[in-house]
Amino acid sequence: MIPRPGAAALWPGAAALLALALLIGGALGGLLAAAADTGTSLTRNSDYVLAVLRFTVLQAALSALLSVGLAIPAARALARRGRFPGRGLLLRLLGLPMVVPTIVGVLGIVAIYGRSGLLNDAFAALGLPVRLDIYGLSGILIAHVFFNMPFATRLLLQGWAGIPGESWRLASQLGMSSGQMFRLIEAPMLRQVAPGVAGLVFLLCFTSFSVVLVLGGGPPNATLEVAIYQALRFDFDIPRVIALAALQVAVCAVLFAVAARLTRPIPVEMALGRVVGRHDLGSTLGRVGDAAAIGLAAAILLLPLAAVAVDGLSGPLSTALTDPALWRAAQRSLAVGLTAGGLALALGWGLVQSSRTLRVRFYRRRIADRLEMAGSLVLILPPFVVGAGLFVLLRPVADVFAIGLVLVVLVNALMGLPFVLRILGPAATEAEERHWRLCDSLGIGGWDRFRLVDWPLLRRPAGLALAICSALAFGDLGVIALFGTPQSETLPLLLYRQMGSYRTEAAAVTALVLLGLCLAMFAAIERGIGGRGSD
């Protein structure tokens, strides 16, 4: 049989798919086998499980409402004010919470909103009897707004950027007031875009772990993800883990399907700097309102990060920075971040390589979609389920101290995969569409094709994907919280432990190191792999 040209490109996808199947299948198999061993029923104490589900949904819904509610005025003001000093910087900073390690963000939030934080001090100084309580639902909501409002603002801003210039010109000709423009032009756009953004924020908050672990304050405020962690860590109760995980997967799958309907794909990279010519920008009220909206969003975003920087720099730098445990943890985190990121990129590249060939060359769109879907579906799997399943599977043969890091790498590689597919997929498909005929006619294939054609075109999205996945894995306090030991302690775990034992000053320095290294690694990868001109 004569191989069809391009058929070789199907191997990487098959290999990646096999790796996925082995990892996930192994994890689920391990868990089910362990559950069969213990043999308790899945449905006992359903009151507790239902209470957890109720709280998970409640906090996610409130978080989504608050985040989008605050993001709408901020995005509108940013869209209206196309030119003010620092606008470009602010837009870039809005991307920050995505890569800021959750635990660092939480520390900054405690410094601002905590019982002895800046805000409560300010209330006390002003003689107000208000006292913010950071533990429980309010703390969880504040943290979720910090992490998701900027992200929602960026997405909504793309919605504004998508409004055709003609609409504004027409509005100007008809002499519409700001209120009319909002009602007739902006509101219809929001009705299309906002539900999808809210759905995405809901999904992210639904599976929230670190925030709820640190700020939840006990059983009344546990999300499914935290309950899974607790069932594993406190009781090693596999049947309950399975019950909770099944619930989480079911709800996420439904949400995922609904969100897929609601959202129209918004390209990840898009110019946000566009200036629209609106005529309603002169009024004082509008100016004050926009300034307030932008100021509030900037404060929500920047105050906690500034607190991390200030507290870190004013901490006991010399003693904390000479602690060998800090640097060993930093080394481990770096290795975990790079390995997980590299693995995610390799898996994603394999899937994309095959899916684009199927899509473009063989006109098999549905198979191509399914292949990419397989990679994105890990989003609905709770990381602890994968981690715990693999742990049970590997326990008989592995070193329990070393295994923690391996699991962190594997789980983070899986969790990073959807980002790789989202960022790399469109660019890779476009490269295939443009160049496959030329490559075939010149007989360029395999390594040469990669080196001469794909790499120069795809290094930028690949660099971005690697940078994001590595940063996420670098700052992850997920599976490591379950399996970490002093011998496998990563920076986020060290920070969590320092916060837990009230070594506040050392924690402040650790947080700053964690944040600094994470951002430096992100920038180095993005520049180093992506090449010049990427940002």
Place this chain on the structure above:
Amino acid sequence: MRRFIQAFLVVSSAVLAPAAAAAETLTVYTYNSFFSEWGPGPVVERAFEAECGCDLEFVGVDDGVAILSRLRLEGARTRADVVLGLDMNLVSEAAATGLLAPHGLDLSAVDPMVGSAMATSLVGEIFVPYDWGYFAFVYDSESLPTPPESLRALVEDSEVEILIQDPRTSTPGLGLLLWMRQVFGAEAADAWEKLRPRIVTVTSGWSEAYGLFLEGEAPMVLSYTTSPAYHLTVDGEDRYRAAPFEEGHYVQIEGAAKTATTDQPDLADRFLAFILTPPFQGAIPTTNWMYPAVAPEDGLPPAFDSLIEPSRMLLPAPVAIPDKRGAWVEEWLAAMSR
């Protein structure tokens, strides 16, 4: 690109490779506050290492109950040679896992109270007690001049906010669960629900809750009658006091055990024997702030004289607890998340 891949492989393989274990290392799993810099850990480590010429390595886990969970999680592959920090409420359950081995020590030197409490259990062969104390709510007398006088009063007619530990990880948390059962019996779940709005937070370990208490997050925290001795001795401060409760106070006996899978059985035996000797026992009152399991010949430090003596001593019956622990924890979870 190629250089990047090479660099990346070198870095990751160097760091991810498991560190080679040094010869003659005794690994002890314990709770965080035991091996913190102000706890008994450093003193014990120095004294034992000088005696055995080996390396004593503490691995910290949130709190006592979490040690058992960790042991279960790791199973026969655990690296622990000794676990230190289980209490009487956990020990028969821990023994039932088959992961612990008998110590073969003569326990006649231990305090008669501890000895008689252990006589009611079947696990004296496994469990080496190292200290004991009474659970109590410690309060800040400056922000709470008149604390509740009983557990019932705390639950039923009090507005005071408290900090407690999670019974799924922490031995004081589990102790409170049993204490509540003792006082409220079948109505314990309702009592928990009544108490719930005033629980500021449920921490996974004792040290987190106590740290929050000292930062003023709540005027009352679940701890021990002996905790005020720390403040008297270290800061000369008498504002932190233990509240005597009419119903009596639960006794906790903490102990250590050898794992069945240890690769250092001799060292583990030596360590367990060391636990009952003066260098270890002498460190307990002023580092772990508990009563030592072997009563010291020259008496306790002076600060211990001013501590409250509970009117009634509630003793755990460890044999009955393992079967019920799961059910009671479930009941607590349900009451707390209603």
